[in-house]
Amino acid sequence: MKSEKYLLRSIALELLVRIGEQGGFSHLAIDQMMKKHQLEKRDGALLTEIVYGTLQRKLTIEYFLASFVDKKKKMNNWVKWLLYLSIYQMHYLEKVPDHAIIHESVEIAKKKGHKGIANFVNGVLRTVQREGVPDFSEIKDEVHRLSISTSHPLWLVKRWVEQYGYPVTEAMCQANMTHKQMTIRVQPLKISRDELISNLEEDGFQLKKSQISDQGIIIEKGNVLKHQSFDQNLFTVQDESSMLVAELMDLTQDMVILDACSAPGGKTTHIAEKIHDNGQVYAYDLHEKKAKLVEKKAEQLGLSSIITDQSDARNLHEKHDSNTFDRILIDAPCSGLGVLKSKPDIRYNKKEDDIHHLAKIQKEILDKVSPLLKNGGKLIYSTCTVDKEENEKVISYFLGQHPEFQIDPDFFNQIPALLQNKQGVSECGMQIFPQDLNSDGFFITRMIKVEK
Numbered sequence: 001m002k003s004e005k006y007l008l009r010s011i012a013l014e015l016l017v018r019i020g021e022q023g024g025f026s027h028l029a030i031d032q033m034m035k036k037h038q039l040e041k042r043d044g045a046l047l048t049e050i051v052y053g054t055l056q057r058k059l060t061i062e063y064f065l066a067s068f069v070d071k072k073k074k075m076n077n078w079v080k081w082l083l084y085l086s087i088y089q090m091h092y093l094e095k096v097p098d099h100a101i102i103h104e105s106v107e108i109a110k111k112k113g114h115k116g117i118a119n120f121v122n123g124v125l126r127t128v129q130r131e132g133v134p135d136f137s138e139i140k141d142e143v144h145r146l147s148i149s150t151s152h153p154l155w156l157v158k159r160w161v162e163q164y165g166y167p168v169t170e171a172m173c174q175a176n177m178t179h180k181q182m183t184i185r186v187q188p189l190k191i192s193r194d195e196l197i198s199n200l201e202e203d204g205f206q207l208k209k210s211q212i213s214d215q216g217i218i219i220e221k222g223n224v225l226k227h228q229s230f231d232q233n234l235f236t237v238q239d240e241s242s243m244l245v246a247e248l249m250d251l252t253q254d255m256v257i258l259d260a261c262s263a264p265g266g267k268t269t270h271i272a273e274k275i276h277d278n279g280q281v282y283a284y285d286l287h288e289k290k291a292k293l294v295e296k297k298a299e300q301l302g303l304s305s306i307i308t309d310q311s312d313a314r315n316l317h318e319k320h321d322s323n324t325f326d327r328i329l330i331d332a333p334c335s336g337l338g339v340l341k342s343k344p345d346i347r348y349n350k351k352e353d354d355i356h357h358l359a360k361i362q363k364e365i366l367d368k369v370s371p372l373l374k375n376g377g378k379l380i381y382s383t384c385t386v387d388k389e390e391n392e393k394v395i396s397y398f399l400g401q402h403p404e405f406q407i408d409p410d411f412f413n414q415i416p417a418l419l420q421n422k423q424g425v426s427e428c429g430m431q432i433f434p435q436d437l438n439s440d441g442f443f444i445t446r447m448i449k450v451e452k
């Protein structure tokens, strides 16, 4: 009879092969698999750990494996992933003894393949067990070593070192290998932060107030998604860096605001909360389905100032006149290199060409949307990526093309104290690195339109 752990590893393998081919690591995919196979909660935690950890450390494990398997050896994709997930558990997880991992991996290989594959898997894993994995000090070049030891592609590490220098890059790569803290944003029109904190504390949660947003709460212990306040939509889950965007929009009630790339609506709803639901927030997204997500989120949080529709941001001049909005947010489509803690597979799927392509779209969106801002109005540009081509260079380009805009000098005074002296602050705005707050990497800037 097969053990529960055998089933768990088979499911982990199925997920890894799928994510390896198609990308898109998500807790949702793991939850669906858990439901399908009726797994218990503690098995779900181990499943997540194996899938997430193996993906996160893929390049490191590939490097380990290269010492034990001839480069020319042809392997089925699933055999490769089976070896990766086994080595991940043997090297990084202490809970399960090596012999049990090897035994079950060999069983899976037998069932999915044949005896020859099972013998091969057995041979490789027993050698790993006997000899241990190679040391990173064998890699002489420090950039290459950082790439392998923290499982980031070499092109990306080289690019970051060129842009930000080695120490910042090293801290960023290390930070990307840590677990992200969970943060939530209170819906202040329904409950105050203090009241929600005291309710949660009474139920055994450990929490801290965010210093980034007065609506933010850092969850140190406990699963808030299982708490009744989540079902009551008293809060929404949001990263602290992401919360900072609306915080830095200099919002007041009765404003007319455009959120040009809004789905799934984290920032749109935050904006509506900050203006006390008094005013109008026009929220668009390129994809109809995604625009509907914003509508749903607004409904859940009980916010009526949000008007959603589908549109390419570059065509919004067909729907709105020039000089219409007090504030415009462009939370641009980007390479997502700031969110590697929660989406470990992004780093392997993104290419440098994607960055060039995205920077072109970001510039087009800024060019086309900016005339819709009123004189004296403020234009906020943000991305969840760490790359100068999509951030500082996009802004320099835009300011060069649009002399009627300048960086809002007040922006820098409003940056929270925690981030004031960080390396990412430049004349173009603020790059938050993932190591700065234990949050996502983000770029945020604010420009003001002055009459010329």
Ligand SMILES: C[S@@+](CC[C@H](N)C(=O)[O-])C[C@H]1O[C@@H](n2cnc3c(N)ncnc32)[C@H](O)[C@@H]1O
Residues within 6 Å of the ligand: 260, 261, 262, 263, 264, 265, 266, 267, 268, 284, 285, 286, 287, 290, 311, 312, 313, 314, 331, 332, 333, 334, 365, 384
């Ligand atoms: C970074 S996400 C926005 C996240 C959102 N602001 C939030 O806080 O939940 C970028 C969004 O831009 C949308 N998008 C991509 N290209 C677009 C375009 N040309 N016009 C409008 N939206 C676009 C994507 O579908 C995606 O939902």
